[in-house]
Amino acid sequence: MIQRIRSGSLDGIDGFEVVVEVDAGRGLPSFQLVGLPSTAVRESRERVLSALRNCGLAWPKGRVVVNLTPADVEKRGPSVDLAIAVGVCGVTERAEPGARGDAVLLGELSLDGALRPVRGLLAIVTAAAATGRRLFVVPLGQAREAALVPGVTILAASTLADVVRWRAGRGCLETIVPASPPPCRREPSPSLLAFLAHVPARARRLAVLAAAGRHDLLLVGPPGSGKTQLSRVVGTLQPSLTAPEALEVARIHGAAGLLSSPELDLRRPFRSPHHTATRAGLLGGGVSLRPGEVTLAHHGILFLDELSEFSPGVLDALREPLEEGRIAVVRGAGIRFWPADFQLLAAMNPCRCGWHGSRRRECRCSERLRLAHRSRLSGPLLDRIDLFAELDEPEEPLRSDGIGDPGRIWELAVADAAAGHARLTSRSRGRPTSLEEARRALDAPAAALLETAGASLGMTVRSSMRCAGVARTLAALGGRSRANRDDVVEALSFRREQLAVLA
Structure with a gap:
């Protein structure tokens, strides 16, 4: 039988x-x-x-x-x-x-x-x-x-x-009997609390903006300017995963042998691969068919420190998941589509030695070396990033812009990010898929300003869409249903066309 x-x-x-x-x-x-x-x-x-x-x-x-x-x-x-x-x-x-x-x-x-x-x-x-x-x-x-x-x-x-x-x-x-997921407590480390209290108000707003809208972000600045710390602040400000999202993340991490607890973890993944990561390590595949960092960061954050040190071919391979939210893994037996809906946070030095534009040390790089350093990042990749910011070295001693208790600053930042994210989620899902859809989130004067600015700055259609998405998040943070001219002006200030170090 x-x-x-x-x-x-x-x-x-x-x-x-x-x-x-x-x-x-x-x-x-x-x-x-x-x-x-x-x-x-x-x-x-x-x-x-x-x-x-x-x-x-x-x-x-x-x-x-x-x-x-x-x-x-x-x-x-x-x-x-x-x-x-x-x-x-x-x-x-x-x-x-x-x-x-x-x-x-x-x-x-x-x-x-x-x-x-x-x-x-x-x-x-x-x-x-x-x-x-x-x-x-x-x-x-x-x-x-x-x-x-x-x-x-x-x-x-x-x-x-x-x-x-x-x-x-x-x-x-x-x-x-299945256990209920434990409450998700987003308590920052003391070092992050101190950092957030001492950074300029614009940097705090940038962190809240990136967390609320899950906007991709590139930070440029000399060593010690707080690029890595600000990225970790963004990760900690992220809203908790929903139960279905947490189950999907657990399934992916379990398949990779990385599931550390049998309980659902409602914290968003934060993956930080080294700049020597290979294409297979970042995208997935290999002989044993393992998920890469882009899939392990699904519903979370992929933090690429020293972005310009990654292989240009590896970086350009990020274009598909940044645009589609998934990655195609091709094997001899067929093609597999794996989820890769992550938020990209990246940090880099302005030049090879790291001190271009520094007030403390003189840059040792020639103009040719600085150009070669910037050229490692392709235009199509930069076009897919929403926010660009140049961080200055902190003053000594650090100041907190007159705002006192670090814990109170943190609570306000968490509340702002959560409220903005909730408003965005209730109105629409995901990024705009066309320029027309993006413009519907703007009032008439704001849409006209974006069109004029796009023409004068030489922005692509994709750049304009990303800028409109940032303006929509700024409107949500301000409690407005549609973005106005001020939102578009602030969104344009975060575009790479305005960042001299990448110009």
């Missing part, structure tokens, strides 16, 4: 259902595994054999064939170990699973029969639940992670023997 056990496997960041078919027949003792198994799956024979023996379960006599369907998709990882072992037990005992045969079994086996965690469990459970599966048996250590998926029943097991007894109706498994 053929045993059919439901399981699952991981493909990049997406899971898919796998049906494990096990058949035992007459012939010389052998074990054959078919259905495009990877090396890790082919090695399951030894794990299953040892686990069965150490749990006191019998291995069938004769020829054993295991088929993994769908047969045209490669199965990666040991997530099907448990299903194979239970199927082998079923053909040995000729057991009828009954209603429990619809359960999806997931888990890697150790040699003593204990269940071990599998990478990407949340993605696999999510994919199976989307096809109507509702009952899952998973390793005890990952049960709370799997329970994050709404509408499913999660049973936790410690050993193969526990699952075999449960499936035969001779035992029970613990049902896991």
Whole structure:
């Protein structure tokens, strides 16, 4: 009698259902595994054999064939170990699973029969639940992670023997109740509080503006001007993730093996890759098909420090995700589209030595070196960035513009960013997709000013759209339904055409 056990496997960041078919027949003792198994799956024979023996379960006599369907998709990882072992037990005992045969079994086996965690469990459970599966048996250590998926029943097991007894109706498994996500507390470090209290008011407004509208931002300034600190302020000011967003982020990070807690984390991701990152490291792919930094920063922030030190080819590859909110990963077997809706925060020095325009030190770079430094950033990439700002070195001693308590300053900044974000979300979703749509957010004088300024500054259509989006956020921060001339003037002041160091 053929045993059919439901399981699952991981493909990049997406899971898919796998049906494990096990058949035992007459012939010389052998074990054959078919259905495009990877090396890790082919090695399951030894794990299953040892686990069965150490749990006191019998291995069938004769020829054993295991088929993994769908047969045209490669199965990666040991997530099907448990299903194979239970199927082998079923053909040995000729057991009828009954209603429990619809359960999806997931888990890697150790040699003593204990269940071990599998990478990407949340993605696999999510994919199976989307096809109507509702009952899952998973390793005890990952049960709370799997329970994050709404509408499913999660049973936790410690050993193969526990699952075999449960499936035969001779035992029970613990049902896991999903936990509520903990409250998201955005409490900055003392250093960030002190920094925010001492920076100029324009820098504070820039941070609130970028956080409220999730605008891409490039900061230029000499070492010690606060570029990195201001970027971290923007990240901490971000509104919390919604539950569906947090679940999607957890699914992606779980597939990458980076999920640190079984609870939903409502904080937005903050990814900061080194400037030596490769194209595959930033965009994803590679031999093992792993998500890159742009996907790991989905619904969060991608912070690129020392932007001009990144490879120009790597930077230009960011144009697609910045525009589309997703990345296309091309492999020999096909093309995959992974989410990459991130907010880009970048920082760079004005020149190679870092001191061009500094009041404290003299720049050692020639004009040719400064030009070469700026030319590493292509025009199309800069065209996709909303906000540009040049930070000056702080005065000594630092001053707080007459505003006192740092905690109070922080509370006001958080409230402003949250209110602006809420108003934007209630009116529209995402950035304007056309210049006409962008102009609808402006009143008539503001639209006329933007058109005139765009012509005089040589702005592209995309630049004008980005500028209109910033003006819309400024209007939301001011409690206005449409942007006026003052909003457009302020938005234009943050454009790269006004930034001398990139001119």
